[in-house]
Amino acid sequence: MTDFIISGPELADGSKRDLYVAGGLLVDERSSDAETIDADGLIALPGLVDLHTHLREPGREDAETVESGSLAAARGGFTCVHAMANTQPVTDTAEKAEYIDDLGRAAGHVQVVPIGAITKGLAGKELAELGLMHNSRAGVRVFSDDGMCVMDSALMRRAFEWIKPFDGVLAQHAQDIGLAGPGACCHEGELSGRLGLAGWPPVAESVIIARDAQLAEATGSRLHVCHVTTAEGVDVIRWAKARGINVTAEATPHHLQLSTSEVIGYDTVYKVNPPLRTDEHIDAIRTALADGTIDIVATDHAPHAPQDKDHAFAEAKPGMLGLEQALSVVMETMIHTGRLDWAGVVERMSTAPARIARTAGQGRPLAVGEPANLVLVDPTRRAVVDRADSASLSRNNPYHGRELPDPVELTMWRGRITHRR
Numbered sequence: 395m396t397d398f399i400i401s402g403p404e405l406a407d408g409s410k411r412d413l414y415v416a417g418g419l420l421v422d423e424r425s426s427d428a429e430t431i432d433a434d435g436l437i438a439l440p441g442l443v444d445l446h447t448h449l450r451e452p453g454r455e456d457a458e459t460v461e462s463g464s465l466a467a468a469r470g471g472f473t474c475v476h477a478m479a480n481t482q483p484v485t486d487t488a489e490k491a492e493y494i495d496d497l498g499r500a501a502g503h504v505q506v507v508p509i510g511a512i513t514k515g516l517a518g519k520e521l522a523e524l525g526l527m528h529n530s531r532a533g534v535r536v537f538s539d540d541g542m543c544v545m546d547s548a549l550m551r552r553a554f555e556w557i558k559p560f561d562g563v564l565a566q567h568a569q570d571i572g573l574a575g576p577g578a579c580c581h582e583g584e585l586s587g588r589l590g591l592a593g594w595p596p597v598a599e600s601v602i603i604a605r606d607a608q609l610a611e612a613t614g615s616r617l618h619v620c621h622v623t624t625a626e627g628v629d630v631i632r633w634a635k636a637r638g639i640n641v642t643a644e645a646t647p648h649h650l651q652l653s654t655s656e657v658i659g660y661d662t663v664y665k666v667n668p669p670l671r672t673d674e675h676i677d678a679i680r681t682a683l684a685d686g687t688i689d690i691v692a693t694d695h696a697p698h699a700p701q702d703k704d705h706a707f708a709e710a711k712p713g714m715l716g717l718e719q720a721l722s723v724v725m726e727t728m729i730h731t732g733r734l735d736w737a738g739v740v741e742r743m744s745t746a747p748a749r750i751a752r753t754a755g756q757g758r759p760l761a762v763g764e765p766a767n768l769v770l771v772d773p774t775r776r777a778v779v780d781r782a783d784s785a786s787l788s789r790n791n792p793y794h795g796r797e798l799p800d801p802v803e804l805t806m807w808r809g810r811i812t813h814r815r
């Protein structure tokens with residue numbers, strides 16, 4: 395295993411210091427045969443951690459595999475992704491969770507942590523093997539039916555009770571299907587009416603967050619809210635946190651950057667669930683991410699094959715790529731607007747996601763004795779995004795043709811270079 399000297403980077407706190415890597419760890423002495431990486435003018439951050447990634451394997455290897463998706467993650471500066479359970483078959487047993495864990499190790503680009511389903515087959519009827527998945531080799535701690543909302547309140551309550559003894563967390567896709575049914579595909583408002591698209595009202599998100607926060611309080615268990623998109627949802631989370639309820643929340647890069655007006659041309663690359671919102675909601679999400687009401691950024695990286703996107707808007711599959719431009723978009727929307735500094739970005743894209751998932755060895759400071767999980771970023775470089783330039787097998791990149799920061803120079807996971815520009 396090669397040792398490294400990372401020469402001259404700035405750290406997130408603004409200090410400047412060489413980093414020494416040996417045996418996969420950060421160490422306090424340079425080894426004589428180490429390879430030098432020139433990081434003058436670059437910023438060294440802890441490796442990014444994604445709590446919400448769709449890798450599509452098993453079942454849709456034409457759209458993404460664990461290999462391709464984890465390589466895209468490394469290119470985006472990530473050293474860990476949490477793989478959502480809505481594959482085919484669904485990750486709802488210990489055996490299936492171990493299978494994802496094995497695929498991640500075999501690919502070897504980032505740490506791949508399986509998320510287990512809350513209910514069998516994501517059907518919302520019976521609980522999945524929560525305890526067995528946790529006790530498996532995969533050590534599952536985050537559970538989610540993402541893509542679907544667990545509508546049955548009693549089932550949700552029982553899931554909270556099941557996961558509490560081992561400090562698990564339920565990550566809910568908050569969408570009341572009575573208020574925003576399977577066909578809902580556009581932020582409900584003047585625009586959805588004009589375009590003739592089924593509306594997805596903000597209240598469909600906030601009522602579920604309120605219910606789940608109260609269930610988390612009643613059971614003393616932990617709730618994580620996936621992809622918050624509305625001012626109403628933010629208000630409920632603010633209330634729950636003030637009350638001391640154990641709730642955390644995420645925002646996606648696309649909901650920080652892109653507005654509902656993108657769907658005017660019916661381009662299905664902008665179809666995503668929950669949908670893109672208006673500027674007022676975007677501002678509320680940015681404010682909440684800055685003040686800590688929303689704890690983290692999670693990508694909801696959702697690759698889709700062309701045959702699933704080349705349809706009328708109402709019929710196309712929802713979802714967009716996210717891993718490779720996540721940091722770019724966070725820089726554009728949060729750093730360049732003065733809402734966050736680099737330390738704030740580290741907290742929201744590395745430290746806090748690892749803490750919520752209790753993922754050992756990730757989200758750690760760049761300190762002696764810690765695993766050498768890091769990303770070197772160029773804070774000044776910009777480029778026009780080209781969807782062809784991607785490790786993902788899919789091309790549903792909503793930033794194609796836009797100029798954005800292009801920061802990631804090098805990613806290192808456990809002392810190995812997993813991406814280098």
Ligand SMILES: [Zn+2]
Pocket residue numbers: 540541542567620621667668
């Ligand atoms: Zn979702």
